[in-house]
Amino acid sequence: AEVPVAVAEPDVAPEIHVTVSSRERLIFPESDVTKGDLADYYVQVSGVMLPWAGNRPVSLVRCPQGRGKACFFQKHDAGSFGDHVHQVPIREKDGSTENYLYVDDADGLVACLQMGTIEFHGWGSSVATLEQPDRMVFDLDPDEGLGFDVVRKAAEDLKDHLADIGLTSFAMLSGGKGVHVVVPLTPQAEWPAVKDFADRFSRALSAAEPERFVATMSKAKRKDRIFIDWLRNQRGATAVLPYVARARAGAPVAAPVSWAELRDIDRANRWGVRDAAELIERARSRALAGWGFADQVLPDL
Numbered sequence: 001a002e003v004p005v006a007v008a009e010p011d012v013a014p015e016i017h018v019t020v021s022s023r024e025r026l027i028f029p030e031s032d033v034t035k036g037d038l039a040d041y042y043v044q045v046s047g048v049m050l051p052w053a054g055n056r057p058v059s060l061v062r063c064p065q066g067r068g069k070a071c072f073f074q075k076h077d078a079g080s081f082g083d084h085v086h087q088v089p090i091r092e093k094d095g096s097t098e099n100y101l102y103v104d105d106a107d108g109l110v111a112c113l114q115m116g117t118i119e120f121h122g123w124g125s126s127v128a129t130l131e132q133p134d135r136m137v138f139d140l141d142p143d144e145g146l147g148f149d150v151v152r153k154a155a156e157d158l159k160d161h162l163a164d165i166g167l168t169s170f171a172m173l174s175g176g177k178g179v180h181v182v183v184p185l186t187p188q189a190e191w192p193a194v195k196d197f198a199d200r201f202s203r204a205l206s207a208a209e210p211e212r213f214v215a216t217m218s219k220a221k222r223k224d225r226i227f228i229d230w231l232r233n234q235r236g237a238t239a240v241l242p243y244v245a246r247a248r249a250g251a252p253v254a255a256p257v258s259w260a261e262l263r264d265i266d267r268a269n270r271w272g273v274r275d276a277a278e279l280i281e282r283a284r285s286r287a288l289a290g291w292g293f294a295d296q297v298l299p300d301l
Ligand code: ATP
Pocket: 073, 121, 122, 139, 140, 141, 174, 175, 176, 177, 178, 179, 229, 238, 239, 240, 268
């Protein structure tokens, strides 16, 4: 299969055809980040973000009155976002069909911003191959009180275990507390097989090191452990997408990092919406060249 090139977009800012109203509204009051600032951030990073975020169903975290006020998670829409936010009909478990949202350009991102969106979360498959995931995500969720060094070590161990079975993986700071270990896939296996793989891989790790890892949702079992949230890998589930701003204090963003860089990073919210220029430069750097790309299929487990 042909491996797309992530960094082919030119550096010129895209022309935007969507008007952002109330640009002065404070979305991150504690950081002085307005709706206009946030829209500008997404326009700036759109070239490096869209290869990961474009052309896949997204769920939006909308906080029309700003972070900390009422926010809601939105999966479907009948068209109120305008022409730049596209819809793809998807069959639900109960047999009905719902229109999911996707964007494919900076106008689409801005149209979502105009509607009060802060975060974009994506399916693990693209609209072209909805039933065949093109990425698997292990979302490492540390129990409260665990330091980032523990998360980092867990991510590195996942990477090594994945490499042992022939899978290349990449690290992303969530912008919150944890790290996501991303495994690109050539779209081939369907959702049930990918989910089953993620489940069995995660359970094997927690069985081997129960004092470090837990692979079940149960909060009670998480004490001082890292929850390997493999449930991101079922049809309809989402994970936060690279370069997304998080609706958390300080306006942090989800940021791809190389495995070498991760060793020197001490928190998952290392970069924020004020760092657009640095994030773009990083995205085009040697350290991140090829981040998120590998032409590979799941091995037998
Ligand atoms: P952190 O590192 O702080 O855990 P995170 O983005 O990984 O940040 P999680 O709470 O672990 O946050 O959530 C993992 C993913 O589950 C999210 O990225 C999101 O896509 C999905 N998710 C979270 N909350 C909801 C929700 N209310 N409805 C649907 N999906 C959700």
